[in-house]
Amino acid sequence: MTESLETTTDTTDSGPGGYAAARLRLLQEGSRPGPPRRSALAELTDQWLAALLTGGAQTAGIGRGVALVAVGGYGRGELSPRSDLDVLLLHDGSADRSALAALADHVWYPVWDMGLALDHSVRTPDEARATAAEELKVQLGLLDARHIAGDQALTADLRTTVLADWRAQAPRRLPELHALCQERAERHGELQFLLEPDLKEARGGLRDATALRAIAASWLADAPREGLDDARRRLLDARDALHLSTGRAADRLALQEQDQVADALGLLDADALLRQIYESARIISYASDVTWREVERVLRARSAARPRLRGLLGGLGGRSGGRAGAGGGADTGERSPLAEGVVEQDGEVVLARTARPDRDPVLTLRAAAAAAQAGLPLSPHAVRRLSTAARPLPVPWPPEAREQLITLLGAGESTVGVWEALEAEGLITRLLPDWERVRCRPQRNAVHRWTVDRHLVETAVRASAFSRRVGRPDLLLVAALLHDIGKGWPGDHSVAGETIARDVAARIGFDRADVAVLAALVRHHLLLVETATRRDLDDPATVRSVAEAVGGATTLELLHALTEADALATGPAAWSAWRGSLVADLVKRVSAVLAGEPADDWSTPQQTTAEQERLAIEAWRTGGPVLALHARSEAMAPAEAGLLTGGLPADGLLTAAAEGPPEEGTTGPEPIGVELLIAVPDQPGVLPTAAGVLALHRLTVRAADLRALELPSALDAAGAAAGVLLLSWRVAAEYGSLPQAARLRNDLVRALDGSLDIVARLAEREAAYRKYPRRRGVHAPPPRVTVAPGSSQLATVIEVRAQDAPGLLHRIGRALEHTGVAVRSAHASTLGANAVDAFYVTDSSGAPLKPMHAAEVAQKVERALTSPSDA
Structure with a gap:
């Protein structure tokens, strides 16, 4: 039935002020968060927009033939506090264009005046269908079309035709939608593993939940329903709380906002929030995997059915005993045995017809191991049956059960999908009860x-x-x-x-x-x-x-x-x-x-490579630092490699040698630019000086090692110095290209002889950095400096754990130098944003520090790092 615009009831003030006040009251109510608030906000917005449409139609002189339609999330009635309003002004083409434009302005401008984001369009039903046929996102939005006001029959006809088009075009459009989902997953990652997840765009997020609704509307396949609605609701609740906490239309759950969101949702802490989000994302991701697999199977069956049907009509005959596939496609239903009670059918692992989960407690692990070894997914129906009917394993497990678990774990990459299928139905925690405590548990460490x-x-x-x-x-x-x-x-x-x-x-x-x-x-x-x-x-x-x-x-x-x-x-x-x-x-x-x-002893000369010995000899001969640079990654650009060799002195002590491809089993080229070896005659302050020079040249230290080298006996006889210090660095440029090698060496020489004030230069650089506004980030925990007891009999080990930062190793070295200890060796490494360094120190006599003295040194270094100006 066609509804006249003049009869539309206005239940709220059509002005922005009245709607804004009612909206604010609704959002401040604490009694009905979640779905009730989203529905109430959508209903309130409907009333406001309906009143705007009625007033605009009267002003423009339009009586019939127009309708206001909510699409997308608004069409589903899922309005979060800062959600966009997706609205279509639908018309039958009878209204004058200028009058239609005036009507649109009457509706759109109050929304903009409110500061609300608006995704709007003005189309006839035919134009809407044509746009949907060209743009998949438009078609997906129209699948959730909902009437707000105006000509209800116009909206109903559009919904009917859009759904019919979607079902007719599904074999072509669903693969396109799948590709879109995969592209989005590659771009935004997997929601169930991200420390700062995008609740909407990441894999397992709200976009994927909407895609599952679209697949169901196609009638080709349907997602597993258990837990799916609750998972979607929890993600929407988290987004609501995020909008209210930040006052922004945000979908990315940043670290600094997680405690507020958790508190708004009544959760214990941010970890509890993330765990709930991960569990929800895991349900949606698993449902997506199962549903897309079913879509592919149905489309494959339909494609195979056409030539088979032509063969039957032509009298060529065909195989008997097939079963009807979903969507009308024929399917042979052939089964290939994989293990006792386990068969393969239609590219999935299912239970044999004779399988008895209630009498075979090992069947769950046997089916999982067979699926993983065959590289096939476990059928959701099989997993569900095992979940409801399988007997628990006796304790201790029988040998076959243990062997099947080991077979499952040893299957490689295909283990992951099978394990997730068992997780989806709670079978893992049934097999291993202790698993529950680590399930979906976040790791607040950027390395993980x-x-x-x-x-x-x-x-x-x-x-x-x-x-x-x-x-x-x-x-x-x-x-x-x-x-x-x-x-x-x-x-x-x-x-x-x-x-x-x-x-x-x-x-x-x-x-x-x-x-x-x-x-x-x-x-x-x-x-x-x-x-x-x-x-x-x-x-x-x-x-x-x-x-x-x-x-x-x-x-x-x-x-x-x-x-x-x-x-x-x-x-x-x-x-x-x-x-x-x-x-x-x-x-x-x-x-x-x-x-x-016997273990090697520090009292015996350490073995050195030929290059290290050459560097030590040259450092002794020249009385100054000698450097050697080695490229560590073939991913280094040719221009960078040229910079390494471009400034070499005539004596050829600075070298750049490219390594071969990474060893089998490694992760490929390392994210480290070069290995830098520095040999220096033994003298105080070498470590902080060298670290400061590297920081000055904007080189990030990924790892460092310092130790003393014994010179060959022939040089000792010639009256050589006590020894040479060898520093091995793994460094990368903070940004831009690597520095010229000659400049690096010259600055190191100047720093060692005191003509280059490293401390002042680094302070100037830090002051320059402070001029630029920085993005809000996570507040790093304070540094921690401890004494590692019993780690060495010949030295005291001081451990430093801190947030990595430019010049950190320089500050640590200076702090140790100010305490008067001697650094016998040093071992520094960087894991993500965390620096973990160990320093073997002795007193002036070369003996380990007394316990009180060691604790005092650790405290002084920690204070120096907490207040760098004191270093």
């Missing part, structure tokens, strides 16, 4: 790419590639799955994880010896990388302490593989060929100790 649970699965995936280099791959895979299981508990996660690992290992049926090895792997999974990058490997106490902790060659072999798998699964910043070489060197030394060989 994944949530805790996904990181554990990714580590197992990485470990599967190392199964041929260890004698017990089963223990490696299970340790990979459990190494961070303690992060769901308070305290040191390695200590808590050791206890949990013992319980889980016994539960799944390992014997006492294997349980002990798994517990040791979990307890010490960070031991090798932390020791290799933060301790002096030439100190025999370092190697002996690792050997005592590991206990045996088998555990060491497994720990080496686990360390690399863990780092590779963490993210690009956690592993490199350089870190790998340090860990391998440590493992070699520990292996020798476990085999009964």
Whole structure:
């Protein structure tokens, strides 16, 4: 029935002031957040716009043939406090264009005056259909078209035709929509793993939930419904709270806003908020995967049905025994056995007709292992049936169950999808109850790419590639799955994880010896990388302490593989060929100790490479610094490589040598520009001076190592100085190109002889930086400086953990110098935005510091870093 504009009832003041006041009252109400508030806000806005349309129609002299239609999120009645208003002014073409323009202005301008974002258009039904046929986003918005005011029949006809067009065009448009979703996922990432997620655009966000509605409207496929509406509601609630907290139309949940949003939603803290968002995103992502797979299957079946139907009509015959596919396509339904009670059908793993989950407690793991090994997805129907009917496994597990778990974990990349399918129906926590504490748990560390649970699965995936280099791959895979299981508990996660690992290992049926090895792997999974990058490997106490902790060659072999798998699964910043070489060197030394060989001692001359010896000799001969530069990544631009070689002095001491391609199993070219070696005659202040020069040239220090080199005996006899200090740096340009090598050396010479005031130059640069406004960011925790007890018998180890910043190593070096201690060696590394440095220091006599003195040095360095002006 056609509704006259003159009969539309105005239930609110059509002026911006009346609507604004009513809107403000609604948003300030705390009694009905969530869906009730969104619906009330949409209804209030409907009334206001309806009144505007009525008044404008009377002014323009238009009686019938126009309608105001809400589309998109507004059409769904999902108005967040700062949402755009997506509105279509629909007309039948009978009104005068000037009158229609006046009507549109009468509706649009009050919205703009309110400061609300408006996405508007004026079209006839035919124009709307034509635009939708050309632009997928327009068509998606029209699928949610909802009548606001005016000619209701006009809106109803548009909805009917748009839905009919969508269903008719679905075989062509759904692949286009899928490509759009994939492109958006690549651009914005996965919502369930991001520390600052975009609630709308990221994969698993509100856009994907809308895409699932569009697929359902096509009648080709439908998403799994369980939990989907709740997941979508939670994301909308979080967006509402974000809008109210920030006063902006924001979809990205920044770190500094998460506590406010959590409080507005009545959640404990920001971690609880993120976990809830991740759980919601995981439900939407899994539903999307399942639904898009079904769409592809249906479209494939339809395509195959056409030639089959032509063959049947032509009397060529066809295979019998097929079943009807969804959407009308025929499907042969052939089944190929994969394991006992498990078959493959239509590209998915399903349960055999004779399978009895209620009598076969291992069936869940057997089906999962078969799916992962075959590289096929588990059918949602199969997973659901297993969830409702499968018997629990006895404790301890039977050997077959343990073997199937290990087979699942060793399948590589295909393990992830199968694991997620089991997670979606709660089967993982049923198998491993301790998993619940790490499920969807965020990791507030920029180095980590994944949530805790996904990181554990990714580590197992990485470990599967190392199964041929260890004698017990089963223990490696299970340790990979459990190494961070303690992060769901308070305290040191390695200590808590050791206890949990013992319980889980016994539960799944390992014997006492294997349980002990798994517990040791979990307890010490960070031991090798932390020791290799933060301790002096030439100190025999370092190697002996690792050997005592590991206990045996088998555990060491497994720990080496686990360390690399863990780092590779963490993210690009956690592993490199350089870190790998340090860990391998440590493992070699520990292996020798476990085999009964004595540990190297600082009192014996350290082995040096030919290049290091050459640098040391030249530093002794010239009495000044000698530098060597090595390109560490083939990704370096030719122009940068040219700068390294362009300013070389005639003696050729500055070199630039490109390395070959990365080793197999590494993450590819490292994000580090060059390795810089500096040899300097031993003298006070070398470390802070060299670090200051690098900072002055805008070089970011990714890793650093300082140690003293013994000169060849022939030079000692000739009256050489006491020794030469060798500094190894891994550096990259903060921005722009790398500095010229000659300028770097000249500034280092000037800084060492006192003619270049590094402190003043760095202060000038910092003052210049303060002139520019900086974006609001996360407030970094304060630096922490501690004494590492028992780390060395020949020196005291001072550990510094701080936010990485230009000139940080220079400030640390100066602070140590002011305390009067001697830095015997230094080992610095940068993980994401965090600097973790260790300094081996002695007193003036070369002995370790007394406990009170060491604590005092740590306090002074910490104070200097907290207040850099005191350094």
